[in-house]
Amino acid sequence: MTIAHEDIRIDERSSDVSTMSMAAALNLALADAIQADPEVVIFGEDVGALGGVFRITDGLTARFGEDRCFDTPLAESGIVGTAVGMAMNGMRPVVELQFDAFALPAFEQIVSHVAKLGNRTRGGVRMPLVIRIPFGGGIGGVEHHCDSSEAYYAHTPGLTVVSPSTPQDAYSMLRAAIASPDPVIFLEPKKLYWTKGDVDTSVTAEIGTARIARDGTDVTLLAYGAAVPLALETAEVAASEGRSVQVVDIRSLSPFDDDTVTAAVRATGRAVVIAEAPGYASVASEIQARVFERCFEYLEAPVRRVTGFDTPFAPPKLEHWYLPDVDRILDAIDSLHWEDEA
């Protein structure tokens, strides 16, 4: 897949609101951030001439030069570690780590330094950097290409962890992440790179907020990343079966928007959390626990989770058995102690 950068600019000229893929929205956000702030630099493996393995950085080097978007040696710790030093010295680095599992060599830099330098120095050194990681499965990738590592990052104090599910959020949240004084782990759902939607570049996003993706009165589905369109699809099917399903797009895994989620679940009294990652000790578990703590008296049934299995991520031909799907979510909804079926 290639995003023709000229097309994006034509779209920009024709209207404030354009229809584009999530990949194009991310590309546009990077281009706009480079233009808006001379300290923004983008680097990683293959982000230059190739434009990234998913073409998210397509055309940026050609358009803005190697000072603003460049390839590095193939070394993830080196990419993040040098970004730390650049951030210390006033730059705003945006780095790409190609796939979830390829980010792991950088884990020490992320946990021990990116997350902690602000705290260690009592705010004297800030880490305004963004680490973009193509995230999750659903693309038929072989091993190490489709994991969901969000729990490792969300568990780490000092990191902001977000994941968009629409082209609009992809644009607005990436701009917000780059503008943030704090380090942001920006998880891009690979499966959604090619989904299209309207993008209004004047829309801003506030990190730390969830979004009501669909109104409903009977049950609340809590999802993030690629699970959001899946939840919306499930809601459509459930509606045809007579259930009104609300969908909340969590968007910000850390910090977490307790207010929106609590209000949503209290209103419906039933909730299912959906995520691709293994469920044990996961972000889904955390969301479930928080909902129980805040909504217990309002609940008609236990909060359920629909997640990946507690196995290594599945090989491509078994992936469809591993990933949460509409039927599995409908089953979870059906188990929520409905009075009319008692």
Added chain:
Amino acid sequence: MEHAEMLPRDTAVQLIDADGSTVADETYAMPGTEMLLAAYRGLVDGRRINDQAGALVRQGRLAVYPSSHGQEACQIGAALAISTEDWLFPTYRDSVAVIARGVAPAEAMVLLKGDWHSGYDVRAHRVAPQATPLATQLLHAVGFAYAAKQRGEHTVVIALCGDGATSEGDFHEAMNFAAVFHVPVVFFVQNNEFAISVPLSRQTAAPSLAHKAIGYGMPGRRVDGNDVAAVLAVLGEAVDRARSGGGPTLVEAHTYRMQAHTNADDDTRYRERDEVRAWAARDPLTRLRTHLTGVGALTAELEAEYAAGAERIAAAMREALNADSDLDPEDLFRFVTETRSPQLEEQWQMLRGEIERTRTADAAPTAQATPIGGSR
């Protein structure tokens, strides 16, 4: 640069030998007397700081102290080789270098005292926080230097590490990035022969650590780490090359950790006392003292002045570290992120409640002794 120029010498550069005699070198000039006196003063201060910190550990005033006793020439050399505009990226064993850059001793000890993680103003002193994970700060130094170079600044960064750190992946990645991006960094390895208990022979099979440089495409240099004159000359050359756009250099100093890794370590388990005694004969202070006295530059008056200065530093350390800290528990939450999340605010309110109840309980014995009252 030709390959041959990147290779280090077979032996370390030395300008003053262990007996204090001058060693002629065709490449490196002896630093001027003023510089050597300043370095000697730094060594005296550094030795006193190491001794005082050791005493404060034994008194329970410092939680831990990784001594640089015996390595003071590397510490002072690193601090003096760069200008006030340059940056130092130190490790946990480099407190003397940090102090030599102008950080108050008590502030440099905040981490080791347990008050906070990094006690000094990083930007005011141009000294990065002392890194505990090995070799990670070398990459930060590279990124920092990259930003400086992009901006057209003339900043040079000296990044310190030990011999153990050269086995880490981040050491390799930092060398490689620095050479590929041609940034103004000097990597200064203090090879003190041990990574806690593991000897150099288990860290590398290379002829020297400096030999690694050619693999990255940068010059490698070996220097006698107990000879501050040689350290200043070799680091000075590397700093000059970096500043003039010549790129990074790897400098290996051959020195020795005279004391245990920290107070938690028992070094009799892994090295012979004879070895330690042999290195004592190569002490960086005594050799420079002999040299400077021999050339008539170091007088008894100057010695007394330097000793008095070191005593003042030690006294200030004792005073600062004997004082009980007034710590604010809200600091736990204050610096985690720029904007405090609702979750952290909730947790702080919970802790605040605990603190208030603790204070009430502390005041309670008086209330209980009073027959009337009775409120809890």
